[in-house]
Amino acid sequence: MHFCPSCSNLLLIEPGTGAEGETCLVCQTCPYIYPIRQPIISRTILKRKEVDDVLGGEEAWKNVEAIGAVCPVCRHERAYFKQIQLRSADEPMTSFFKCCNIKCDHGWKEN
Known part of the structure; x- marks a missing residue:
């Protein structure tokens, strides 16, 4: 997930909205548009919490x-x-x- 640097709302992916027809990340509340020119890849591995044994x-x-x-x-x-x-x-x-x-x-x- 990516967030708008202006208003901190979630950015949505919209194809063909950029100046050259490229796919962009678009904010729904302000006019912020970020053209995607290369693949955005990020991975966050979440640490699982330990589960208590409810049976003792x-x-x-x-x-x-x-x-x-x-x-x-x-x-x-x-x-x-x-x-x-x-x-x-x-x-x-x-x-x-x-x-x-x-x-x-x-x-x-x-x-």
């Missing part, structure tokens, strides 16, 4: 109980579980499971 991360799985549940990956017959209310209060809680098999460590959820 590894710390939340430390003191949970294990029940008889079959892991869909390794078929181990026990899994840790916890329940969290994700939706409104009139909806059922969501159950999260994590395989007890240390080599698997697969996690899944059931509504």
